[in-house]
Amino acid sequence: MPDSPKNEGPRNQNREIGLASEARSKERKAMIQTIEASPDEIYDIELEHSLLEANAKLAKENRALLDRHGVTAIDVMGAIGSGKTTLITRLVGRLKDQYGVAVFNGDATTSNDADLIASQSVPVVQIATVNGCHLDANLVGKALRKTSLDNLRLLFIENIGNLICPAEFPLGSKARVVVVSVTEGPYMVRKHPHMFLGAQLVVINKIDLAEAMGVSVSDLTQDVHRLKPDLAVIPTSCKTGAGLDEVTAAMLAV
Numbered sequence: 001m002p003d004s005p006k007n008e009g010p011r012n013q014n015r016e017i018g019l020a021s022e023a024r025s026k027e028r029k030a031m032i033q034t035i036e037a038s039p040d041e042i043y044d045i046e047l048e049h050s051l052l053e054a055n056a057k058l059a060k061e062n063r064a065l066l067d068r069h070g071v072t073a074i075d076v077m078g079a080i081g082s083g084k085t086t087l088i089t090r091l092v093g094r095l096k097d098q099y100g101v102a103v104f105n106g107d108a109t110t111s112n113d114a115d116l117i118a119s120q121s122v123p124v125v126q127i128a129t130v131n132g133c134h135l136d137a138n139l140v141g142k143a144l145r146k147t148s149l150d151n152l153r154l155l156f157i158e159n160i161g162n163l164i165c166p167a168e169f170p171l172g173s174k175a176r177v178v179v180v181s182v183t184e185g186p187y188m189v190r191k192h193p194h195m196f197l198g199a200q201l202v203v204i205n206k207i208d209l210a211e212a213m214g215v216s217v218s219d220l221t222q223d224v225h226r227l228k229p230d231l232a233v234i235p236t237s238c239k240t241g242a243g244l245d246e247v248t249a250a251m252l253a254v
């Protein structure tokens with residue numbers, strides 16, 4: 001039964017209100033863009049989360065094993081060419097006659113670094129990650145099972161040359177050292193804050209080349225202290241020997 005004329009007014013009003021509301025709703029929807037994660041993406045996030053958790057658990061196990069044997073492991077991180085291998089070789093040379101020293105050498109493909117360190121007649125385990133861009137606690141655990149920990153005092157672990165990925169993967173070391181060299185330019189510290197925030201010592205290497213490179217060691221040091229004011233920084237040159245006494249003492253103090 002049709003409405004009486006006296007009811008038309010409110011009915012039209014209601015229809016107009018309804019149309020206006022629908023238009024506003026369409027306008028709002030036009031402002032919103034929606035992206036939808038594929039099941040694979042969600043799976044990746046979950047996998048990464050559990051991967052980091054699993055790594056952290058294995059790192060604790062490595063640390064417990066090292067502690068039981070009184071071994072101090074030092075994770076040496078830094079970019080390719082920063083001088084990690086040379087620094088470790090110099091430290092090993094200074095320490096090996098007084099203390100039991102071993103080295104794990106992470107290398108994606110070659111054994112050049114492991115060969116160099118082994119020439120110091122200390123035990124070396126080369127950890128070939130193939131295409132992996134960082135060491136992880138599982139690989140270090142495997143290397144530990146290949147190493148006689150009795151009579152060891154220090155274990156240097158040379159990580160893969162990379163200033164990003166290793167930060168996420170603790171290995172069970174007691175301290176993490178970042179080696180950055182002046183030949184990498186003036187911005188290496190500020191470009192990789194995460195790496196430095198997780199470190200206990202920063203070595204600024206190749207200072208004999210600072211002037212030629214036009215890179216200021218004090219500016220790099222300031223960059224470190226802007227990130228973490230109490231982080232120890234030691235400038236070194238493995239060529240001239242500058243700073244190596246301090247780094248050696250710092251390693252024994254860990």
Ligand code: MG
Nearest residue numbers: 084085113158
């Ligand atoms: Mg190396």
